[in-house]
Amino acid sequence: xxxxxxxxxxxxxxxxxxxxxxxxxxxxxxxxxxxxxxxxxxxxxxxxxxxxxxxxxxxxxxxxxxxxxxxxxxxxxxxxxxxxxxxxxxxxxxxxxxxxxxxxxxxxxxxxxxxxxxxxxxxxxxxxxxxxxxxxxxxxxxxxxxxxxxxxxxxxxxxxxxxxxxxxxxxxx
Numbered sequence: 001x002x003x004x005x006x007x008x009x010x011x012x013x014x015x016x017x018x019x020x021x022x023x024x025x026x027x028x029x030x031x032x033x034x035x036x037x038x039x040x041x042x043x044x045x046x047x048x049x050x051x052x053x054x055x056x057x058x059x060x061x062x063x064x065x066x067x068x069x070x071x072x073x074x075x076x077x078x079x080x081x082x083x084x085x086x087x088x089x090x091x092x093x094x095x096x097x098x099x100x101x102x103x104x105x106x107x108x109x110x111x112x113x114x115x116x117x118x119x120x121x122x123x124x125x126x127x128x129x130x131x132x133x134x135x136x137x138x139x140x141x142x143x144x145x146x147x148x149x150x151x152x153x154x155x156x157x158x159x160x161x162x163x164x165x166x167x168x169x170x171x172x173x
Contacts, residue, residue, distance in 0.1 A: 001070055002069075002070070002073075003069045003070060003072070003073035004073065005073070006069075006070045006071070006072075006073030006074040006077065007073045007074070007076055007077040007080070008077060009074055009077060010073065010074040010075060010076060010077020010078040010079075010080070010081070011077035011078070011080055011081050012077075013074070013077070013078055013081075014077065014078045014080075014081025014082060014084075014085070014123075015081065015121065015123060015124045015126055015127060016127055017078065017081075018081070018082075018085055018120075018121060018122060018123060018124075019120050019121050019127035019128070019131075021033060022037070022120045022121075022122065023120030023127075023131075023133065025037075026120075027116060027117065027120070041113060041116060044093050044113065044151055045093075045151060045153060047089050047090050047093050047094075056079060056082065059075070060075065060079060063075050081123070084123060085122055085123050088102075088105065088122060088123055089109070089122055091106075092105065092106040092109045092110070092122070093150065093151050094150050094151050094153075095150055096150055103146060105122070105123070105125075106146075107142060107145045107146040108125060108134075108135060108145075109122055110145040110146075110148055111135045111137055111141070111142070111145045112135065114141075114145070115135050115137070117133070118133050118134060118135035118136075119133065119134060119135040120133055
């Protein structure tokens with residue numbers, strides 16, 4: 001497998017990692033992930049996993065200095081998936097979707113906030129379908145989630161950096 005193939009495998013692997021971290025560590029264990037995720041469910045303004053970026057950057061530097069191209073490609077795919085997750089998750093809460101796929105992902109994620117034992121995949125419903133954790137809702141509940149207005153307020157870089165030290169801090173409105 002070449003570096004491009006490894007990247008694609010890493011990107012796909014991210015969807016399973018996201019499902020497991022969100023669903024199992026975030027909802028079914030007592031862990032730091034669960035505490036930080038509970039804060040997000042209490043206040044949806046808390047959307048970023050900023051504390052994960054420093055360790056990921058450290059691992060990335062170490063891998064790029066020591067690993068071969070296939071492992072670096074695999075890791076790059078997983079990091080790209082995580083970055084996409086961060087951007088999509090922010091947009092799901094703070095922006096109106098512009099196309100059908102974004103509307104679908106946003107609606108199912110907002111339903112997750114109402115039914116927290118379902119819809120653990122943020123960037124993909126694949127693993128929810130496989131593991132039977134997809135949200136089952138009435139058409140009216142789907143419509144209500146789809147029509148929910150984005151959150152007000154903004155996220156400042158200063159708040160984002162403070163969040164790395166204090167995950168319970170809130171963005172400026």
